[in-house]
Amino acid sequence: MKIALAQQNYHIGNFEDNTRKIIEGIHWAKQQGADLVVFTELCVCGYPPRDFVEFTDFINKCYEVIDRIKQHADSIGVLIGSPARNLRRKGKDLFNAVFLLHEKEIKGEIHKTLLPNYDVFDEYRYFEPSFDWKVLEFKGKKLAVTICEDIWNMGDNPLYRITPMEKLMPFSPDVMINLSASPYNYAQDVVRNSIVKAHVLKYKLPMLYCNTVGSQTEIVFDGGSLVYDINGGKVKEMKYFEEDYQLFDLDELSKKDPSVKHPAGEKYFYSAKEVGTGEDTLAYLTNEKNIDEIFHALVLGIRDYFSKMGFSKAILGASGGIDSAVTQALAVEALGKENVLALLMPSQYSSSHSVSDAEQLCKNLGNCYYNLSIKEIFDSFLTTLKPVFKDLPSGLAEENIQARTRGNLLMAVANKFGYILLNTSNKSELATGYGTLYGDMAGGLSVLGDVYKMQVYALAKYF
Template identity: 65%
Template sequence: MKIVLAQQNYHIGNFESNTQKIIDGINEAKRQKADLVVFSELCICGYPPRDFVEFNDFINKCYEAIDRIKEHADTIGVLVGSPARNPTIEGKDLFNAAFLLYDKQVKGEVHKTLLPTYDIFDEYRYFEPAYEWKVLEFKGKRLAVTICEDIWNLGDNPLYRSAPMDKLMEQNPDLMINLSASPFDYIHEEERQSIIKANVLKYKLPMFYCNATGSQTEIVFDGASLIFDKNGKLCKALPLFDEAIDGVILNEDGTTNCETPSDIKPISQYKPNPTELDYERNISFIHRALVFGIRDYFTKMNFKQAILGSSGGIDSAVTLALACEALGKDNVRAILMPSPYSTSHSVDDAVNLSKKLQNPYDIIRIDQVYESLLGTLKPVFNDLPFSIAEENLQSRTRGNLLMAIANKFNYILLNTSNKSELATGYGTLYGDMAGGLGVLGDCYKMQIYTLAKYINRNEEIIPDNIITKPPSAELRPDQKDIDSLPDYPVLDQVLYQYIERRQGPNEIKAKGFDAQLVDRIIKLVNTNEYKRNQFCPIIRISPKAFGVGRRMPIVGKYLS
């Protein structure tokens, strides 16, 4: 039996596009002489549909799409993911389901058992977990079909009574198939292959794992669909961050005739989950995810061009380089806005960067606007000494100018803030925190330096002076980031322990970090939640990003 995986990029709620894409995938699978083609989790509507599934019309359109698709499942079996109504109306009225289509009919339906409610996931809000488990019969084969999270419990998780595959094994299946929408992060990429292989070794069955690709606002799905034979041999790996349709012929004994893909490193070479932030970890994947996230967000939102403030600093430089790669150099406009406190080398560095990237840029000095605002505020400010108010006024002036140009020319403003700044509140609301998409908001400062070096791996794109000079907001004379924040190498490590690893202050201090410094950093994180709550969507590349995956009360007092 030949089984192929259709790794595709769907658009949430775009039923016409998704349906046609699936039909095209079926036709390609037929061309490859496949017996069965497998699509990803909730491919009919796109993942995650969130509150769209609360609309009855949305679910009706899912069923209408299935009716259209099944007409093409004539000589080939098709497995698709879609919400399914719960006919018993016990519990919630929907299941997260997989449908087997064949001979222009719905031949079977299975439901997801383990509904994740952590990080970015909130499936139990919408779906009822499966309460019965059955293999699907197809051309003499017994298919154990599961959906995403179902294979992540191997029966050793105390949160669950048993693994779904344990139930399905009672019916003597011939192979395992998993429809997934598993997002990218720089740790999960390695864990995923390991857990899939662990299922194969436990149940001694081949595994066909089909994952979605594409970016859905802040969440990036990387694809990387996999096929293992019953012995745990990796037989096929579909590409990362791209669409593909490919598969293997499964022999009667559960093996295939494929060689192990050469571009996949053995699981034994993977590092365990890091206890410290590793700046080099999967940096090439992070780079690809960010470029992919920008491009797909613009494509699906029908945006064409981007704008950003180019300061001559590392964050704006990396953002500009990524955006030019994602959207094309002619579609990214950089605005240089020097103030009375900007250094000449910052302007020169930003100009040199745009010349190397060949993107359009403008220089708009903000001195006059800034002085005019200070004059307007003088009766209110009186003769009070220079403070953060005057600093932030420069940032908000820049934000206003960027948004004015964006409105005039239909650009989308890319935000350049990094995770270290967002965590500690080192940013100005309605100023440098303005934007429609946060490109680097899930990258710590030192990761951004690593990204810059990766971007320069073949030639100098980002000028070396941008990488080597001390970071500064340049909002007052001789200002440096270190005047307000701890050294970034230390700051990032403490933030990583608190945010990604959810370590409390005593646990972090026990690692050797200065006690007062830990208390100060955690207080900064907790007291600036109100700022992050007003921030734009952030492309997620870590296991714990600000936004939908990290929900903290604004008025909370914990450790603050």
């Protein structure tokens, strides 16, 4: 049996585009001679759908899309993720489900058991855990199909009481297949490899793991789908931060090789918190691997935020400092120089080199910019406030007037021409409260909001 993995970028609620992509993936798999093509968790509607699943029309649309897709699942099997109705009276109204489509019919339905309710996840709010467990039989093979978190209940202190694969093993499956929507973090690739390999060695079955890619506002999915053979060998690690399609031969993945040995006491990581332990924190956060991944994650995040929101042009304030410089460079990389506008807004307190640095960066990157002095605006504020401020010494209030003046100018241009304002504050500033409300904290997207200051410097060197 030949199995294809379709690692795609979906758009929450954009059923037309998601359907188009899935059908294109099916046609690609057919051309490759695949018997089965695997997509990702909730690919029909996009992940995470959150409160959209509370609307009946949204769920009806999911089922309509499944009906459309199954017309293309004639000679090929298709595994897709979608919300599914819970027909029992007990429990929540929906399952997080996988449908097996073949011969233009729904041949099987699997429900997610482990519903994360931590960090960026809130699935237990919407979905009911699976009531039962079964394999999907397809072309003489028994498929142990799980969904994302279902394979993450490992280690010495598991979060859940049930491990789905333990429920599936009595059915003697031939292969493990996981449909996932697993977001990026510094260590996620390491942990994923550990989780998949540990499953293969424990259950003595090959495993295909298909993860989504793309950004949904504040969450970035990095792809990196995995395939391990029955001997615990990594056959393929698919592309990161971009779509990818690959084909695998299950017979080859299932060939046992007694000569393959794994070191005793081999280290496995079951959570991101375990990775990097014992290393210098600063060195770990700024190492070459992490900075490369952060760069690609931010570029993908910016690009998808704009395209999925229906915008194309960004504006930001260019101060000549490192934060705005890195934000500007990332925006140009993601959107193109023709779609980025920088406003230089010096006051009488701005140094000449900060202005010249900002101008030079704009010339280097090739994006449009304007130099708008805020001196007169700032002075008019002080004149207006003179009866209140009297002769008190200048301080924080005056500094913040400058930041808020810049914020007003940026938002005025953004509103006038349909730009999205990019915030340039970094995580270190946000963590310490170093910023001005309605000033330099203004913006529709905080590009560096999850990037520490030293990582900003490392990103600047990366360019």
